[in-house]
Amino acid sequence: MAFDPQVVHAKYRAERDKRLVAGRTAIRDLNHDEYVAGYRVDPFTAYTAREGITDDPDVVIVGGGIAGLLAGAHLRKAGVRRIRIVDQAGGIGGTWYWNRYPGVMCDVESYQYLPMLEELDYIPSRRYAYGEEIRLHLQAVADRFDLGSDALFHTGVTQAIWDEDAGRWTVHTDRGDVLSCRYYILAAGILNLMKLPAIPGMDEFAGPAFHTARWDYDFTGGSPGQALTNLGDRVVALIGTGASGLQCLPPLAEAAKHVYVFQRTPSAIGVRGNRPTDDSFAEGLQPGWQKARMDNFQSIMLGRPVDEDLTDDGWTRHYAAVQNPPRHKGMSTEEFMRAAEELDFGIMEQHRQRIDELVHKPDVAAALKPYYRYLCKRPCFHDEYFDAFNRDNVTLIDCPAGIERITEQGPVVGGQQYEVDGIVYATGFEAEVTPLPRRIGHNVIGRGGISLAGKWADGAATLFGMTSHGFPNMFVMPAPGQQSVVTVNYTQLAEFGAEFVAGLVAVLEERGVRVFDINPAAEADWIQQIVDTYVDPSAVLSACTPSRLNNEGDPGGIRARDTNFGRGFGDFFAYRELLQGWLASGDLEGLDLT
Numbered sequence: 001m002a003f004d005p006q007v008v009h010a011k012y013r014a015e016r017d018k019r020l021v022a023g024r025t026a027i028r029d030l031n032h033d034e035y036v037a038g039y040r041v042d043p044f045t046a047y048t049a050r051e052g053i054t055d056d057p058d059v060v061i062v063g064g065g066i067a068g069l070l071a072g073a074h075l076r077k078a079g080v081r082r083i084r085i086v087d088q089a090g091g092i093g094g095t096w097y098w099n100r101y102p103g104v105m106c107d108v109e110s111y112q113y114l115p116m117l118e119e120l121d122y123i124p125s126r127r128y129a130y131g132e133e134i135r136l137h138l139q140a141v142a143d144r145f146d147l148g149s150d151a152l153f154h155t156g157v158t159q160a161i162w163d164e165d166a167g168r169w170t171v172h173t174d175r176g177d178v179l180s181c182r183y184y185i186l187a188a189g190i191l192n193l194m195k196l197p198a199i200p201g202m203d204e205f206a207g208p209a210f211h212t213a214r215w216d217y218d219f220t221g222g223s224p225g226q227a228l229t230n231l232g233d234r235v236v237a238l239i240g241t242g243a244s245g246l247q248c249l250p251p252l253a254e255a256a257k258h259v260y261v262f263q264r265t266p267s268a269i270g271v272r273g274n275r276p277t278d279d280s281f282a283e284g285l286q287p288g289w290q291k292a293r294m295d296n297f298q299s300i301m302l303g304r305p306v307d308e309d310l311t312d313d314g315w316t317r318h319y320a321a322v323q324n325p326p327r328h329k330g331m332s333t334e335e336f337m338r339a340a341e342e343l344d345f346g347i348m349e350q351h352r353q354r355i356d357e358l359v360h361k362p363d364v365a366a367a368l369k370p371y372y373r374y375l376c377k378r379p380c381f382h383d384e385y386f387d388a389f390n391r392d393n394v395t396l397i398d399c400p401a402g403i404e405r406i407t408e409q410g411p412v413v414g415g416q417q418y419e420v421d422g423i424v425y426a427t428g429f430e431a432e433v434t435p436l437p438r439r440i441g442h443n444v445i446g447r448g449g450i451s452l453a454g455k456w457a458d459g460a461a462t463l464f465g466m467t468s469h470g471f472p473n474m475f476v477m478p479a480p481g482q483q484s485v486v487t488v489n490y491t492q493l494a495e496f497g498a499e500f501v502a503g504l505v506a507v508l509e510e511r512g513v514r515v516f517d518i519n520p521a522a523e524a525d526w527i528q529q530i531v532d533t534y535v536d537p538s539a540v541l542s543a544c545t546p547s548r549l550n551n552e553g554d555p556g557g558i559r560a561r562d563t564n565f566g567r568g569f570g571d572f573f574a575y576r577e578l579l580q581g582w583l584a585s586g587d588l589e590g591l592d593l594t
């Protein structure tokens with residue numbers, strides 16, 4: 001395809017429209033729907049009954065993933081003694097605890113994504129780490145800072161209530177625990193709510209069916225990183241072709257009698273280029289190298305000049321380029337927009353050509369090609385996915401409007417029944433725009449009985465995206481769509497958020513502050529800043545194929561308050577500088593202290 005805007009627009013629009021169908025966004029309620037409740041069960045750690053405990057730690061952290069662990073680690077460094085992590089999982093790791101599907105790997109370079117490499121004196125084994133290595137590393141972080149021994153696993157918080165007289169939070173759990181703490185930290189992450197589509201008839205399916213975040217190794221055989229040994233005579237349906245689905249296809253294809261891949265929208269899948277870490281990698285690394293590497297990556301993502309691209313992958317080459325198209329002097333807005341679109345088109349063409357090179361059957365190659373602008377969906381990277389479609393035991397079922405229904409035998413598309421022995425739902429997670437109160441899944445009741453859900457009903461209300469008036473001594477770890485910033489390498493944001501929280505707690509302790517709250521005027525100013533810099537992306541995003549990034553085709557439904565500091569994905573460096581300066585000044589401006 002040559003770049004003819006009219007032709008390209010028409011093609012992209014037609015592809016989008018095939019997918020903008022009624023019922024597209026319908027999902028099952030995993031918390032209240034009895035049938036699908038089973039999808040939440042932890043297949044990795046046996047649940048053991050225990051008595052509820054009563055305790056008064058200094059800090060309770062909800063979530064033992066990267067953000068919660070880093071908050072705990074930095075608080076430990078700041079001298080906090082009693083920390084209790086509470087998590088529904090059976091162990092440490094958050095998303096890396098749950099996502100143990102075969103082939104699971106992080107798309108962000110391991111040397112930046114695995115936290116605290118210098119403290120733990122650890123160099124990841126590969127450029128992009130597999131999930132098990134990440135999970136074990138996070139366990140090592142927990143061990144180093146003794147965050148596991150007091151943690152309450154397989155435990156969900158049911159309610160947290162601010163106790164004005166005590167100046168503490170009272171946290172209740174579904175195990176009957178009652179924890180009284182000075183500081184309450186919400187670190188639920190953004191991939192904690194599995195999304196299970198509501199496909200008519202799915203409850204009738206006779207075989208095992210599970211989400212990628214609860215992989216059923218009893219059905220498939222094998223274990224993370226090992227061949228799947230039970231699938232030789234089994235036919236499997238794989239629903240979903242995002243980052244998770246495409247990673248688990250090659251191992252499934254290797255092992256199963258047959259795999260039907262149900263694709264609603266093709267992903268743009270760039271080169272992965274994974275490789276073992278070079279022996280020479282660690283040579284000459286100076287103290288502070290990991291932070292410097294993260295900053296180098298982040299600079300490129302924000303379009304800032306760097307001497308060298310230390311990462312040099314699809315994120316820095318494609319994503320950063322599309323995100324920051326060049327604006328030459330004297331260019332009109334129209335010229336700029338057109339040049340940006342042409343650049344985007346060129347990159348998408350490279351992705352489409354790659355498919356022609358790798359997939360032997362032309363009709364399959366055609367169906368695998370993504371037709372939308374690069375940032376309409378979260379880009380993916382893989383080197384073995386396309387080759388799986390050259391196998392006789394893999395069939396692509398292209399279903400832009402989704403799966404019609406599921407019967408006792410399996411999925412039905414275009415009236416055709418696909419008989420399968422098991423179904424893998426690689427259907428993702430609730431989007432970043434899911435409001436925090438829903439994401440954390442419990443009531444947080446602050447001063448005067450106000451609930452966080454009530455206060456945030458019209459959108460996030462924070463100072464710095466991490467604190468909220470009326471919820472004293474409480475922190476929310478920074479996350480997308482919550483008035484902080486977005487970073488492709490989430491670890492960088494989590495690490496900074498953890499440093500900030502620990503830094504502030506240290507200052508408060510030093511000054512003998514018992515309770516801090518956010519001054520309403522300071523909060524209102526922060527919200528206003530977010531709202532004032534928000535640029536409604538509806539015009540661009542509505543031309544996109546529906547995805548979680550454009551609110552499934554309804555970008556107008558994104559609320560200005562649920563966005564980021566510094567417009568768009570936000571400006572990490574400006575945000576960090578501002579918060580570091582605020583903390584260093586020692587004025588604690590915007591806080592009301594008791």
Ligand code: NAP
Nearest residue numbers: 105106107197240241242243244264265378402403427428
């Ligand atoms: P995802 O990107 O949201 O993909 C979900 C897939 O399920 C999409 O292909 C979607 O189609 C499909 N789907 C949903 N409902 C369907 C239905 N009713 N019928 C047919 N298909 C349906 O989820 P994910 O792959 O789990 O990834 C989620 C996020 O997790 C990623 O964006 C990334 O942030 C993170 N992640 C990262 C890695 C990594 O670093 N390697 C790996 C896994 C996950 P549509 O595209 O049409 O919606």
